[in-house]
Amino acid sequence: xxxxxxxxxxxxxxxxxxxxxxxxxxxxxxxxxxxxxxxxxxxxxxxxxxxxxxxxxxxxxxxxxxxxxxxxxxxxxxxxxxxxxxxxxxxxxxxxxxxxxxxxxxxxxxxxxxxxxxxxxxxxxxxxxxxxxxxxxxxxxxxxxxxxxxxxxxxxxxxxxxxxxxxxxxxxxxxxxxxxxxxxxxxxxxxxxxxxxxxxxxxxxxxxxxx
Ligand SMILES: N[C@@H](CCC(=O)N[C@@H](CS)C(=O)NCC(=O)O)C(=O)O
Numbered sequence: 001x002x003x004x005x006x007x008x009x010x011x012x013x014x015x016x017x018x019x020x021x022x023x024x025x026x027x028x029x030x031x032x033x034x035x036x037x038x039x040x041x042x043x044x045x046x047x048x049x050x051x052x053x054x055x056x057x058x059x060x061x062x063x064x065x066x067x068x069x070x071x072x073x074x075x076x077x078x079x080x081x082x083x084x085x086x087x088x089x090x091x092x093x094x095x096x097x098x099x100x101x102x103x104x105x106x107x108x109x110x111x112x113x114x115x116x117x118x119x120x121x122x123x124x125x126x127x128x129x130x131x132x133x134x135x136x137x138x139x140x141x142x143x144x145x146x147x148x149x150x151x152x153x154x155x156x157x158x159x160x161x162x163x164x165x166x167x168x169x170x171x172x173x174x175x176x177x178x179x180x181x182x183x184x185x186x187x188x189x190x191x192x193x194x195x196x197x198x199x200x201x202x203x204x205x206x207x208x209x210x211x
Contacts, residue, residue: 001024001026001027001051001052001053001054002026002027002028002029002051002052003015003016003019003026003027003028003029003049003050003051003052004029004030004031004038004039004042004048004049004050004051004052005028005029005030005031005048005049006030006031006033006048006110006112007030007110007111007112007210008101008105008108008110008112008181008210009048009049010094010097010177010178010180010181011048011049011062011177012048012049012062012177013176013177013180013181013207014062014066014170014173014174014176014177015049015051015062015065015066015069015173016028016205016206016207017172017173017176017177017201017205017207018066018069018070018169018170018173019069020204020205020206020207021169021173021204021205022069022070022073022169024069024072024073026051030110030111030112031048031112032111032112032114032115032117032118033106033112033113033118033119033121033122034115034117034118034120034121035118042058043058043060047060049062049065051065063080066080066170066173067080070166070169070170074166080166080170082167082170082171082174083167083171085157086157086171086174086175089150089153089154089157089175090174090178092150093150093178093179094178096143096146096147096150096182097178097181097182098126098131099131099136099139099143100143100144100147100181100182100184100185101181101182101184101210102126102127102131102133102136103131103133103134103136103137104137104184104185105122105181105184105210106118106119106122106123107119108184108210108211110210140185140187141187144185144187144188144189147182147188148188148189151188151190151191151194152191154175154179154191154194155191155193155194155197157171157175158172158175158194158197159171159172172201176198176201176202176205176207177207179194179198180198180202180207180208180209180210181210182210183198183209183210183211184210184211
């Protein structure tokens with residue numbers, strides 16, 4: 001199976017986390033961020049993740065891909081709605097991910113941003129008056145302060161049972177795929193237990209932090 005991704009993308013990272021934790025080998029291809037032709041040819045729009053199955057079928061919804069991987073592994077129908085606590089956490093975490101990640105990720109050594117054209121395309125697509133990159137960088141202290149409150153609440157959501165239980169695996173995938181994207185901002189003070197979990201999850205899933 002082949003998975004088309006951007007390295008920064010949290011929806012791609014949740015699929016990669018599940019595949020990594022379950023030992024499913026995926027052939028990963030990182031698309032250049034400005035490459036519209038490839039995803040449009042495959043699925044009709046510029047979107048990742050895209051999973052191409054060995055029989056050629058294509059899937060684009062991260063939760064559907066995860067459901068398929070979990071069903072294959074556990075050989076059973078999977079409960080695939082993330083827990084309500086994690087969905088509530090995600091609603092707060094995603095806007096902060098944009099505020100931290102959008103003005104920073106395209107300056108990192110991520111494969112999708114190797115070309116100058118990809119970095120320009122990112123800024124053109126993602127920068128808005130509300131998410132003005134220079135203003136976000138200038139507001140780092142207050143954004144990080146808000147994030148640190150969220151991080152304090154995160155540890156209670158983590159589950160130890162995650163390689164045995166589909167729901168715990170899915171919840172942890174969602175949490176890890178967002179947390180890893182904050183790692184590009186060095187001034188964040190991580191609760192020590194959460195930082196340990198983050199590093200352990202990176203190792204266990206083989207999905208690196210976004211740094
Ligand atoms: N509902 C989709 C959302 C996927 C999504 O929003 N992907 C973003 C990347 S994080 C994307 O491809 N955006 C187009 C772009 O940035 O050009 C899923 O869960 O897979």
